[in-house]
Amino acid sequence: MIGAVDVDALIELAWAAPLAALTVTIAWALVVYGAGRAADANRDGRRLIATLRLAVAAAGVVLFTAAIVVGLIVMTSKG
């Protein structure tokens, strides 16, 4: 009966799913971190640092959006 279970898919799921979850998490954490620290730097008048931190936040937005798009592709490609 155990032979009925796709063990390869199970093993792949065991590492791919946490990796996907981690990608989404890191992406949004970069957005929150970048935006928060940029606001602090801006308040202190450190424009260049603020800009760099905003770039980190923007990278997070791009990564997060990409993850959402991949999710949508997975949903639509089921058919």
Place this chain on the structure above:
Amino acid sequence: MDSEIIILVIVVATALVFDFTNGFHDAANAVATSISTRALAPKTAVGLSAVLNFAGAFISLEVAATVASGIVEAKLITTTVIFAGLIGAILWNVLTWYFGLPSSSSHALIGGVVGAAFAAGGTDAVLGQGLLEKVMVPAVVAPIVAFLAAALCILVTYRIVGRLRPGLVNSGYRVGQIASASLLSLSHGTNDAQKTMGVITLALVAHGTLDGADAEPPTWVIVSAAAAIALGTYSGGWRIIRTLGTRIYKMDPAQGFAAQGGGAAVLLTASHLGFPLSTTHSITGAVLGAGAARRLSAVRWGLAGNIAIAWILTLPAAALVGAATYGISRIFGTGVVGPLLISLSLLMLMAALFGKRVRRGPAMTTAPADV
């Protein structure tokens, strides 16, 4: 109108009632954490989820044309078996809603059909390998993988944003939760509305209205299934929302995001690998993981145990009701009397149950103050 047409109408109506309870029951999966962390107002959350469930039903039309395919002998699937399976699933959904326990509507449906098929054809009707592969293994894998993924996510999150001002972090994650809840709702619509479409399509094939080979669901089936699940979602299963959102532990927005984002990532990865998991199992596992990783004692493990017991009981309990429904229906022969009497009894039972709840407060249409 001959009796077969009347039975078909009863099966279609019962399938739509199941779809409604599916949305009603599973709305919690997508929105509970968003509501509890105040990322979204309760009515806004279920409204958004309802719209996305409706839209999701149209995104992928991979119809589960043979619900429980590979789990029960296809040749035993008749309209009466489908009807009995649906009754088993509906009763289990209503019962678990009453006790505020998140459980898988899909497993309830499979359980109901398995029980009815067993009553119709004996042990040969149930395919053990399919049951193991498509129900039991995913039921164990989903919560474990989601638990670990969400735990990892929240630890990494706290590592990255832990030194920022809490107000800023909470605001940021509330915004993120709107996106993650939306993705979950859309994913739920693509998965679960399909099952009802599949059930109705199967009934139409069994009746002979549709040709069995490559039967596609008619437009009215797609629209009605999408509308039923959206209406159910909009009604809001507040009891389960409260369980997932606040009763397991009091979560912060970052934990809510980790649970939703982690759970959605696990679900979609599994779907991509052709290993479909239960939304309920995945999200509940993720909620527990996001709480336990922060502080093990914060989680109400007794409640988590009750949920696990409900999961274990889902298949046999729904199967028992499915088998009993089939048996009772057959007492009245193969005609319309059995399904009609059972449908009327179910309607009266549900009206009494909901009436009791509504008399005690606006449980159906208003979110409780503590959600």
